[in-house]
Amino acid sequence: MGKIYYIMGKSASGKDSIFKELKKRMPQLREIVLYTTRPIRENETEGAEYHFVNEEFLREMQEKKRVIELRSYDTKCGIWKYFTADDGQIDLEEFHYLAIGTLESYAAMTAYFSVENVVPIYVEVEDGMRLLRAVERERLQTNPKYAELCRRFLADSEDFSEKNLKTAGIKRRFQNVNFEECIGEICQYIREICDFSRKKI
Known part of the structure; x- marks a missing residue:
């Protein structure tokens, strides 16, 4: 598998x-491209970061029982939804995959595919450094949304609490202080777990 x-x-x-x-x-x-109902941001491309869809598309996928996990965020800009769909992208009999999400979505993925088949890679950064990075990134937007930035920052403390991390079974953590070192550690970790020679590319 x-x-x-x-x-x-x-x-x-x-x-x-x-x-x-x-x-x-x-x-x-292989990449698993998620879906979202939020507006596309500058420098994002449809089908790259996400599939950008509307509420009607989401309802149709739900009716077909093809939504694996769904998250809703009551943001300063409205309710944004993110979801993973069973849309033919994922074939664990043949391939390995790379995905990105939250603790909540990770739990849903493990429930759907089994915990043995979903490997958590949890990235950490000290809060002060993380806040500076967030503000700098937001400043580059044509219409910065600082209120939404602050909402996300505060919500993270609850979403990624030590209790929630423990409940999710997150043990290994990767410190993203030096980007190259962090990437190197993650690559090595993946290679230790997986024999790519036994799967198709």
């Missing part, structure tokens, strides 16, 4: 950059 390597972390922990770099360095891992 293949495995799904599932990247998680608080906002501005660098998980998106790590996800993109792992795709370059480990092409054996």
